[in-house]
Structures are given as structure tokens and as C-alpha cells.
Amino acid sequence: NMGGEMWVVLIIAALFLNCRFSDGISRNSAWTERISGSAGDVLEDNPVGKLRVYVYELPSKYNKKILQKDGRCLTHMFASEIFMHQFLLSSPVRTLNPEEADWFYTPVYTTCDLAPNGLPLPFKSPRMMRSAIQLISTRWPYWNRTEGGDHFFLVPHDFGACFHYQEEKAIQRGILPLLQRATLVQTFGQRNHVCLNQGSITIPPYAPPEKMESHLIPPDTPRSIFVYFRGLFYDENNDPEGGYYARGARASIWENFKNNPLFDISTDRPSTYYEDMQRSIFCLCPLGWAPWSPRLVEAVVFGCIPVIIADEIVLPFADAISWEQIGVFVAEKDVPYLDAILTSVPVEVVLRKQRLLANPSMKQSMLFPQPARPGDAFHQILNGLARKLPHDPKIFLRNDEHVLNWTAGPTSDLKPW
Amino acid sequence: MKQLTALQQQGRRSNSFRNLSESSADAVIKSPATIFWLLLHGLCCLISLVLGFRFSRLVFFLLVSGASTPSTNTALYSSIRTKSPSSSPERNVSSASRVMAGRHGILIRPWPHPDPAEVMKAHRIINRVQMEQRSQFGIKNPKTLIAVTPTYVRTFQTLHLIGVMHSLMNVPYDLVWIVVEAGGPTNETASLIAKSGLKTVHIGFEGSMPVSWEDRHRFESRMRVHALRMVREKRLDGIVVFLDDSNMHSLEFFDEVQNTNWIGAVSVGILAHSGGFEEVESSKIHGEDNAKYDKRSQVPVQGPACNSSSHFVGWHTLNSEPFVERSAKYVGDRGFVLPRKLEWAGFALNSRLVWAEGGADKPSWAKEWDGFGDDMETPLSLLKDTTVVEPLGSCGQRVLVWWLRVEARADSKFPPRWIIESPLSITVAAKRTPWPDSPPELPSSSSSSSSSSSSSSVKKESVVPDNVDKNPTKTRRKRSSRSSRR
Numbered sequence: 001n002m003g004g005e006m007w008v009v010l011i012i013a014a015l016f017l018n019c020r021f022s023d024g025i026s027r028n029s030a031w032t033e034r035i036s037g038s039a040g041d042v043l044e045d046n047p048v049g050k051l052r053v054y055v056y057e058l059p060s061k062y063n064k065k066i067l068q069k070d071g072r073c074l075t076h077m078f079a080s081e082i083f084m085h086q087f088l089l090s091s092p093v094r095t096l097n098p099e100e101a102d103w104f105y106t107p108v109y110t111t112c113d114l115a116p117n118g119l120p121l122p123f124k125s126p127r128m129m130r131s132a133i134q135l136i137s138t139r140w141p142y143w144n145r146t147e148g149g150d151h152f153f154l155v156p157h158d159f160g161a162c163f164h165y166q167e168e169k170a171i172q173r174g175i176l177p178l179l180q181r182a183t184l185v186q187t188f189g190q191r192n193h194v195c196l197n198q199g200s201i202t203i204p205p206y207a208p209p210e211k212m213e214s215h216l217i218p219p220d221t222p223r224s225i226f227v228y229f230r231g232l233f234y235d236e237n238n239d240p241e242g243g244y245y246a247r248g249a250r251a252s253i254w255e256n257f258k259n260n261p262l263f264d265i266s267t268d269r270p271s272t273y274y275e276d277m278q279r280s281i282f283c284l285c286p287l288g289w290a291p292w293s294p295r296l297v298e299a300v301v302f303g304c305i306p307v308i309i310a311d312e313i314v315l316p317f318a319d320a321i322s323w324e325q326i327g328v329f330v331a332e333k334d335v336p337y338l339d340a341i342l343t344s345v346p347v348e349v350v351l352r353k354q355r356l357l358a359n360p361s362m363k364q365s366m367l368f369p370q371p372a373r374p375g376d377a378f379h380q381i382l383n384g385l386a387r388k389l390p391h392d393p394k395i396f397l398r399n400d401e402h403v404l405n406w407t408a409g410p411t412s413d414l415k416p417w
Numbered sequence: 418m419k420q421l422t423a424l425q426q427q428g429r430r431s432n433s434f435r436n437l438s439e440s441s442a443d444a445v446i447k448s449p450a451t452i453f454w455l456l457l458h459g460l461c462c463l464i465s466l467v468l469g470f471r472f473s474r475l476v477f478f479l480l481v482s483g484a485s486t487p488s489t490n491t492a493l494y495s496s497i498r499t500k501s502p503s504s505s506p507e508r509n510v511s512s513a514s515r516v517m518a519g520r521h522g523i524l525i526r527p528w529p530h531p532d533p534a535e536v537m538k539a540h541r542i543i544n545r546v547q548m549e550q551r552s553q554f555g556i557k558n559p560k561t562l563i564a565v566t567p568t569y570v571r572t573f574q575t576l577h578l579i580g581v582m583h584s585l586m587n588v589p590y591d592l593v594w595i596v597v598e599a600g601g602p603t604n605e606t607a608s609l610i611a612k613s614g615l616k617t618v619h620i621g622f623e624g625s626m627p628v629s630w631e632d633r634h635r636f637e638s639r640m641r642v643h644a645l646r647m648v649r650e651k652r653l654d655g656i657v658v659f660l661d662d663s664n665m666h667s668l669e670f671f672d673e674v675q676n677t678n679w680i681g682a683v684s685v686g687i688l689a690h691s692g693g694f695e696e697v698e699s700s701k702i703h704g705e706d707n708a709k710y711d712k713r714s715q716v717p718v719q720g721p722a723c724n725s726s727s728h729f730v731g732w733h734t735l736n737s738e739p740f741v742e743r744s745a746k747y748v749g750d751r752g753f754v755l756p757r758k759l760e761w762a763g764f765a766l767n768s769r770l771v772w773a774e775g776g777a778d779k780p781s782w783a784k785e786w787d788g789f790g791d792d793m794e795t796p797l798s799l800l801k802d803t804t805v806v807e808p809l810g811s812c813g814q815r816v817l818v819w820w821l822r823v824e825a826r827a828d829s830k831f832p833p834r835w836i837i838e839s840p841l842s843i844t845v846a847a848k849r850t851p852w853p854d855s856p857p858e859l860p861s862s863s864s865s866s867s868s869s870s871s872s873s874s875v876k877k878e879s880v881v882p883d884n885v886d887k888n889p890t891k892t893r894r895k896r897s898s899r900s901s902r903r
Contacts, residue, residue, distance in 0.1 A: 167518040190516065220554035222547040226539045248521040256529040262539050281546055311516045336526035343538035347545045354546070 033355040042320040043361045044375055047382035048092045051389055054101035055088050056136050058108065062128070066112045077294050078111040078120060079206040080187075080377070081154040083368045085109075087378045103183075103385055104142055104151040108132040111157045125163045126176055126409070127417040129153075133178050147404050148182035149395030152385060155179075156205065158290040160186035162195040165289065170195055177408035181395070183388065185381055187292050189314025196314060201384040204316040204377060207297040209369040215274035226262040227342065228280035228304065229253070230269050231295070232288070246287050249309050252335045253286060260339060277302040281350065282328070282342055284309065286335075297366045300326075303357045305350065307342065309335060317365060317380050319387070326356050551589065556675045561591040561655030563648060563768055567640035568606060568662045569599035569626040572825040575609065575835055577662035582613045585660075588671045592616060593653060597640040599626040605834055620647060628747050628827045630754055635792075637661070641761055642793050649771045649786060657768050659761040663821050670817035673809045674765040679780060680796065681807040684720030684814070685763040687735050688821040689753045718816055719756065720763055721808035729808045734758050749826030757794065762818050764796045765809070771799070780805070 063085065067073055073082060085107040088094055095101050110125040137143040143151065155161045161179050162170035174194050175184070188195055189202035196202075233254035235245040242251040257263040265284070270276070277283055283299040287310035296315070299306040306327040308315070315323045323329075330341055356362065364375040372378050397403065407414065566581060568574060585592060594617045598606050601621035610617050622640045627633050641659060648657060656677050660666060674681060722733045737744075737755045745752040770783050782802040797803050810817050832838065 171518060192515075218554075220550055222550055224543060224547070226543060242523055243520045247516075247518075248523040251523040252525065255523060255525045259529070260531045262531065262536060281543065333524065336524050336529070339532065339535050339539075343535045343542065345542075347542055350542055350546060351549055354549075 032359040033352065042383065043317075043365050043380070045379075045383050045386075046374065047379055047386050050386040051093055051102045051382065052095040052100055053088055053091075053093050053103045053105055053382075053385075054095055054098040054142075055085075055105045055107065056140065058106065058132060058135065062108045062132055066109050070112065070114045072114055072118055073109065073112040075208060076114075076118060076120075077205040077207070078156045078187075080156050080203060080368055081109055081111060083206070083370065084154050084185075084378065084381065086370075087372050091372075091378075091382075093382060098140065098142055101142075102150065102389055102391070104136075106132055106136055106151065106153055108153070110155065110163070119165075120157060122157060122163045122165060124417065125157070126173075126413040127415060129161075129163075129176055130178060130413060131417040145397065146181070146391075146395045147397060147402070148179065150391055152183040152185055152201075153179060155184055155186045156203070157186075158188060159195045160184060160188040160200070161197075167289070173410065176413075178404055178406070180404065183385070185384075187316075188290055189316075189318070190291050190310075191312040191314060193312075199388065201381060202314050202316050202318060203381060204297045204366045205292060205294045206368055207294045207301075207366075209367045212274060212298065212301050212367075217275050217278050221279060223279055223281050225264045225276065225280035227257075227264065227282045227284060227307070227338075228276060229263070229265040229284035229286075230267070230273055230276075232267055233265075235289075245289065247311075247332060249286050249332045249335050250288070252332075253284065253309075253338065256336045257339065262339060274298070274302065277304045280304045281354075282307050285327075286310065287313070287332075296327075300357060300366045301363050303354060305353045305357065307338075309338075316377075317384065320380060320383065321362070321365065326353055326362070328353075556672060559590045559675055561593060561653075562588065562671060562674070563653055563655045563657045564592065564594045564660045565597065565641055565644040565657060566594065566660045566662050567597045567599070567622075567637045567644075570603055570605045571626075571827070572829045572831045573823060574606070574662070577823075578606070578609050580665065581660050581662050582610065582615075584666050584668070585615055586613055587668060590671065590675070591655075593618065593655070595620065595644045595647065597622050597644050599624060599636065599640065608834060618647070620644070630745060630748065630822075633748065634757055638761070638793055645771050648768050649773060652772055653768055655768050657766040657771075659764060661760075661762055661820070663823060664762050665819040665821065667817050669810075669815070673815075673817055676807075676809060677765045677767060678807055679767045679770060679783075679805065680800065681765040681809045682721040682813070683763050683765070683810045683818060684718050684733075684816045685760055686816040686819040687717040687719060687756055688819050689717065689735070689737070689740075689755055719759055719820075720810075720816070721806060721813040723808055723812040727812050729804065729806055729812075732759060733813070747827065748824045749829065754822035756820055759795045759797070760820050761795060762820055766796055766799070 063082075067082060073079060085105075088105055088107075098104070108128060110128055111120045111122075113121050113124055115121050133143065133148075153161070155163075157163065158165045159167065159170035161175045161184050162173050163176065164170040164173055171194050175197060180197070184197055184200040185203055186196075186200055187203055187205045189200075190196055231250070232245070233250045234240065234242050239245040242248060245251070253265065257265060264276070264280070277298055281304065283295065283302075283304035283306055285293055285295040285299060285306045285308050287293070291310035291313040296306050296308070298304075307330060308323075308327050309330050309332060311332050315321070315327075328342065328345065330338060334341060361375050364373060365377060365380050367373075368377050564581075564585060566578075568578060585594060592615055594610070594613070594615050596606065596610055596617060596619045598619065598621050601623070602619045607619055610619065620643070622643050624636065627636055645657070647653075656674055658671075658674055670683065673683060716733070717735055719734045720732070721729055722731045724730045735756070740753065740755060743752050744755045769779065771786055772779075773786070782800055782805050784799055784801055793799075797806075800806075
């Protein structure tokens with residue numbers, strides 16, 4: 001008899017679990033949609049309790065002093081490295097006991113050396129990173145244990161840890177040799193590219209949440225712009241002939257659609273930029289000098305379907321967000337037929353994408369708000385790190401094993417910082 | 418040294434010569450090789466200034482790429498107009514990637530202009546998205562609107578009815594338009610409303626529209642009651658609104674009346690002071706008016722009034738006493754037309770209020786239909802207790818309807834359906850020789866001028882002031898006489 005009851009309980013439990021984890025699209029309310037199943041639910045995971053992060057205490061010359069020199073580091077699109085540090089310092093996942101830590105974080109602001117025009121100069125970044133790693137490897141034993149296998153770094157610059165703004169140069173350099181085994185949290189993502197390691201976590205670029213939220217307009221304002229884009233098509237300073245910048249894709253957009261009334265595209269950025277995005281159905285997110293751009297974040301926050309024109313790009317949190325269902329991907333060679341592609345998207349698909357974008361957890365996951373909110377990009381980074389646990393025992397090296405070559409790389413990198 | 422760092426900071430993206438400059442950025446360089454490169458760079462800069470593109474790149478590519486194929490060269494020279502991506506000599510990526518860094522061509526399709534079929538498809542998508550937005554954020558479960566319009570055939574009918582028609586055509590809800598015509602349905606009116614594409618009900622009402630405004634207001638009320646009788650008989654379900662044909666309704670009016678439960682009231686702007694207000698103003702200055710006239714309270718609005726806690730407490734109407742003497746008595750008079758205390762146009766009724774027994778749960782304060790006769794001055798006569806009126810439009814703060822009466826004289830003529838059937842008589846011959854000296858005849862108030870007024874639709878009717886010299890001997894220049902035709 002006891003056995004029979006047990007079976008009944010087990011069957012009920014099995015059915016319950018089955019329903020809980022079954023794939024499918026669930027509709028919360030009439031106008032937002034969640035992709036449930038392996039991908040969608042993950043956005044709402046709470047990382048607290050799943051991992052422990054130890055934050056190295058580096059001398060302030062690696063972080064605070066650099067920030068003091070130029071406050072623009074807090075507002076430009078690479079500010080995620082600074083905000084992540086601040087978040088981790090006061091987060092419940094932080095542990096002060098390195099012995100029980102699963103991940104180790106090194107707060108070094110490599111993207112804060114700004115030129116007068118505000119763009120970060122990457123020339124000193126490799127040396128800075130090397131110096132930081134030398135410091136942690138001598139002062140603490142945890143780096144040498146795994147040679148960085150359980151360490152993560154934030155490298156939000158154009159081509160991540162390749163530390164250069166120009167793609168050919170970045171490819172030549174490759175990822176900094178000392179970071180080969182570490183987990184890199186970066187904004188750059190392109191498949192089969194030297195500057196994207198397996199196991200890296202792609203994050204969105206920083207876009208100021210308060211500024212965007214202060215420009216919201218009533219949701220019943222009708223969306224009357226079909227395609228919207230504001231930005232450069234030709235980079236006059238660095239590539240006046242065109243064809244180099246954005247692999248010619250942006251120039252192609254301009255030449256093909258400058259006369260098209262459906263395309264509201266131009267180079268000047270009006271004060272109503274955010275409001276206009278909320279009145280548009282499609283927002284173009286073409287590549288620039290690097291494939292990623294804050295336009296993707298803006299499009300998601302403002303409910304405008306992103307049209308991603310960047311071949312082989314890896315989008316933020318690609319293992320948690322199903323970008324195929326949310327955005328429209330257009331190959332660079334198909335740009336001349338962009339109008340045909342966009343008008344041939346069936347209306348139901350357009351409406352569905354808008355419903356998915358209206359999901360608040362989708363918007364939260366793209367932002368770095370101060371103070372942190374549940375489900376925001378900080379938490380998604382932690383979720384990503386938690387998903388990589390437990391560590392593969394192979395990353396732990398024996399005492400005599402040395403994998404990294406400390407003298408690899410261009411000779412200028414080896415100079416002390 | 419300074420020049421090199423300056424170069425670095427000016428243009429972020431590399432110049433071919435920066436390959437060398439970076440590695441030696443920190444050291445002090447004075448070797449002849451560097452000076453040579455600097456001079457060469459300067460020379461190339463000058464040439465680029467002249468030619469208009471970066472010459473140095475071109476030279477570098479031609480020197481370095483040994484197997485320079487013609488396609489590479491053409492790509493560099495005509496990169497604006499190529500149709501295929503060029504191969505770049507600086508390809509350094511792994512072969513696994515299909516994406517190549519370097520220079521690509523700019524792809525332009527043969528006819529880079531909008532395709533009308535695509536534009537139509539895009540507009541359909543936009544329409545559908547906006548519909549979806551409206552259904553999500555706008556009114557849920559919109560009710561049918563029943564619009565009641567009393568009308569009759571006269572000169573201004575076309576103007577007024579087209580205005581109402583176009584407003585109704587823009588309403589996004591289901592609509593039934595009941596047009597009540599004095600004297601029975603005519604083809605004139607029927608042809609007008611047929612163009613709307615709306616669901617219309619054209620009924621007639623016995624009797625002709627009176628000439629005095631007093632009687633006309635009363636007649637219109639009877640026409641509206643006649644329409645309500647039809648709503649009752651046919652048990653039409655929805656919200657009844659009263660659209661007089663000369664009024665103007667904003668589209669927000671139609672959205673706002675959807676919030677009506679049983680009987681709602683909106684604020685109506687009264688545009689009665691047409692052409693006569695200045696007289697009143699000047700007379701006030703002369704102190705003719707009575708002491709009760711207070712300019713501050715002359716907000717030309719009729720509507721519900723609320724107290725500070727947004728409860729309906731009463732009505733705000735226009736004090737028309739100072740204007741009564743100067744008001745128009747007959748249709749087509751000069752002077753302004755005064756409204757009554759509360760116009761029908763400001764009310765919206767749930768149609769179930771007029772239904773017979775057996776309809777939905779009518780509230781207790783609703784009177785039964787039968788005891789009215791035809792005399793209903795306002796829909797408030799349907800209520801036993803007038804405090805149940807729901808104020809709409811932010812408690813009467815937003816004016817959503819404007820009441821206006823503009824009519825020609827009762828005996829004014831116009832071509833039926835505004836189509837000029839018979840050929841017009843010639844008043845001014847079209848010749849190349851100078852126009853006749855006499856100015857066009859003044860339209861007199863007698864009906865004999867009707868033919869001239871219809872023929873003057875060809876040339877503009879100008880009001881010639883009295884003191885113009887009509888002496889035909891006075892020569893006129895061609896230009897000035899032609900100005901009357903403009």
C-alpha cells in the first residue's frame with residue numbers, strides 16, 4: 001500500500017515538473033511575451049548563492065586614480081568596467097575569503113585613458129594589464145594555481161583584449177597572451193575571430209539608463225516611422241573614400257536609401273533621438289569600426305525592432321537571449337535590398353517581436369543601472385559566470401606546470417607600466 | 418616626436434606609416450629613415466590635398482602588394498560604384514572566418530529608389546502596428562457610436578455636412594449615422610452622405626425648417642427625438658451622440674464619449690460671437706451695458722462643472738443676456754446666433770436609456786419614454802435626477818466640441834448639388850483686347866441676381882466698397898481689372 005501511494009506522489013511530481021520545464025511560448029499578459037524554456041527563463045535567474053566572487057584589492061593607480069584623471073569614463077560606452085567593479089564591491093556574491101571563491105575579479109580600468117576627444121587610447125592598456133597580472137600573481141597564490149582559469153576580466157573596448165581600435169592591428173596582436181586562459185567579459189563578439197575566445201561572455205555596451213528613462217513617451221503614441229537610423233555613413237576623418245568603415249555597409253545604406261521616404265536616416269543627431277526611436281518600428285544597428293554598438297541597447301529599451309547588419313556578430317548574452325526571435329538579421333551583402341527584406345517580414349512576426357521587446361526583463365537585462373536592479377546586466381554577467389561552474393578540474397595546474405608564456409607579444413608590451 | 422603623437426591623436430585610424438611610428442612612440446627618434454618617411458608623408462599629404470583622397474594609402478598599396486590585380490586597382494579608384502567586394506591585400510585573419518577585414522566595395526543596386534509596391538507593404542505594416550497599439554493602450558471594447566444629425570437642404574448644407582462627414586470618416590470605431598432631414602429625404606442629401614462609406618440611416622421628418630432661430634431650435638429638438646424614437650424601435654445598441662451639421666468635433670470627442678456609462682456631458686465651446694462681439698465690446702466701453710455683465714465670466718463654454726474633488730456639481734452656461742438685443746432673429750441675419758442654455762451637442766447617451774421595457778437594467782433615475790411628446794429641450798428630460806450626469810473630458814476642462822451656426826439667408830439660391838447644369842450667361846467676354854472698363858455688377862439682394870451669383874462662381878466675387886468710381890469713362894489698366902479674376 002505504501003508503495004502505491006509513493007508511486008502516485010512520484011507521478012504527480014513528475015507531471016508537475018514536466019509542465020514547469022516544458023518548452024513553449026507563454027503569454028504573461030496580452031502584450032508582452034516571454035520565451036520560456038531553456039533560453040527565456042534564464043534571464044530571471046538570481047545568481048546570489050550560485051557563485052562567489054573574490055575582488056582583488058589593487059592599488060588605486062589601476063582604478064581610482066585613472067578615473068579621477070578623467071570623469072568621462074563614467075559616461076562613455078565603455079563605462080561597464082567601472083560600474084561592474086562598484087557593483088561587485090557591494091554585491092552579496094562577493095566573498096572576502098579567497099579560499100572559498102569560485103571566481104576572481106581584477107579591477108583594472110584599461111579603457112579609461114582618454115584622448116582629448118573622449119576616445120580611449122589602447123596603447124598603454126596591454127602594459128597596464130600585464131602589470132596588474134604580475135601583481136596578483138606575486139601577491140596572491142590564486143593566479144598561479146590556474147594561470148587565470150578561474151579569473152575574469154572586463155575588457156569592454158572595441159576588440160576586447162586585443163587592445164586596439166583598428167581591426168587589422170587587433171587581429172595581428174591577438175588576445176593578450178596572459179589572458180588566454182581567463183574568462184573575458186567583453187562587448188566585442190564575432191564568430192571565428194581571433195579576439196573572441198571560447199567561453200567569453202559578451203555584454204552590451206554601456207548606455208546611460210537614467211537618461212534613456214527620462215525620455216520615455218506615452219506608449220500609445222503611434223509608431224509612424226518605418227526605419228530609423230542616426231549616425232555616420234562615411235567616416236570622413238579616417239576613411240574618406242568609404243569602403244573601409246563598416247566594411248562599406250553603412251555607405252551602402254546611405255547610397256541605396258537616401259531617397260527613400262520609408263527610411264528616416266541621417267547623420268545629425270536631434271535632441272529628440274530617443275523619442276524618435278520610440279516612434280519607429282525598425283531601428284538599424286549596422287556595424288561601425290567594430291561590430292557592436294549602443295544602438296542595440298537603445299532599440300531594445302525603446303521597443304524598436306533592431307535590424308542587425310554585422311556578419312557573424314555575437315550579440316550580448318547570446319546563450320540567454322534568443323536574438324533570432326527578437327531582431328532581424330541582414331547580411332551585409334543584402335543591404336541594397338533592405339527595404340524588400342523589411343517589408344517582407346510578416347505582420348504577425350513584427351507584432352510578436354514587439355511583444356517580446358516589451359517584456360520588462362528583456363529591457364532590464366541590457367542596462368547597467370545605478371543602483372543595481374534584479375535582472376539587469378550585472379546579474380546577467382553573474383548568471384553567465386555561474387553557468388560556467390563548476391570549473392573543469394583540468395584548469396588547476398600542478399606546481400611545476402606553466403602554460404602561459406610571459407614573454408610573448410610585441411616587445412613594447414613588455415615594458416613596465 | 419611631437420609630430421608623431423600629434424598624428425596619433427588627430428586621426429585615430431591608422432595611416433600606413435604608423436606601423437613604424439607606434440613601435441617607436443616612446444623613444445626619441447632622429448634617425449634619417451624616420452625623417453625620410455616624414456618628408457614622404459608630408460609630400461603625400463600635399464598630393465592628397467590636391468587630389469582629394471588619401472594618396473599615401475594608394476601608394477603604399479601599390480608598392481607593397483606585389484601581385485596587384487586590376488580588380489584591386491579598380492576597387493581603390495572606383496570604390497564608390499563597384500558592385501562586388503574587392504579583395505584586400507591586408508587579409509590577416511584565420512581562414513575559418515568568412516568575414517574579412519579591410520576595404521570592401523560599397524554595394525549599390527541598379528535602381529536605388531523606392532519601389533511603390535514595397536512602400537505600400539510598409540504602410541500596411543505601419544497601419545497594423547498602430548491598430549495593435551490602439552487596441553493595447555486605447556479603449557478596450559469600444560462601443561458603437563450612433564450619431565444623430567438633423568439637416569435640411571440649403572446653401573450651406575454641403576459645407577456643413579461635408580465637415581461632419583469627414584470627421585466621422587476618421588473615427589476609428591463602429592458607427593451608425595442617422596441623418597434626419599426636415600421635409601423628407603431628398604436626393605441632394607442622399608448623394609452627399611453616400612460618399613462617406615459609412616453606415617447611414619437617412620430618415621425624413623414632416624414639416625419644413627422654420628426661418629426664425631427660436632422656432633428652428635425647437636424644430637431640431639423634435640427631429641432629434643424622432644431619431645431617438647428610431648433608436649428605440651430598432652433597439653440600436655451603443656452611445657448616442659448629437660452631431661449638428663454645422664458643429665465641429667475633435668477626434669478626442671469620440672474617444673472621450675466611449676467612457677460614458679449612462680449619460681455623459683462634455684464642454685461645448687460656443688462660437689456664437691461671430692461678427693458681433695466687437696459691437697458689444699465697444700458698447701461696454703461706452704457703459705451701455707447693465708451691471709450684471711462681467712467680462713470675466715464670459716467664457717464661451719457650456720458644460721458640466723465640478724468641484725475640487727472632481728464631483729459633478731452643476732452646469733456652466735453662457736450668459737447670453739447682454740447679447741440678446743443684437744442677436745440674429747432669422748436664419749441668414751447679420752449678428753450672432755445664440756445657443757440655448759444647454760445644447761444637445763454636449764451630451765452622450767447610452768442608447769439603452771431610450772429602449773423599451775425588457776432592455777438592459779435601466780437605472781432607477783431614468784424616466785420612461787412614453788410621457789414626452791415631442792418636446793424635449795435637452796436629454797436631461799430623460800432623467801428624474803440630473804445629478805447622475807457623468808462629466809467627461811477631465812471633468813469639463815477640455816472643450817471637445819464647438820457649436821456654431823452659420824447660414825446664408827433662407828431664400829438664397831445655389832445650383833442643385835453644386836453642379837452647374839445649363840451653360841452660364843456671359844457677363845464678361847473673354848477677348849484678348851482690353852477688358853471692358855465697367856467693373857462687375859454688384860450682387861444685389863434681390864433674387865434676380867441669383868443667376869449672376871451662380872455665374873460669378875467663374876470669377877471671384879469681390880465686394881466693391883461704395884466709394885469706387887464706377888464711371889465707365891475712367892480708363893483702367895489691364896492688370897487692375899484682371900485682378901478681380903484672381
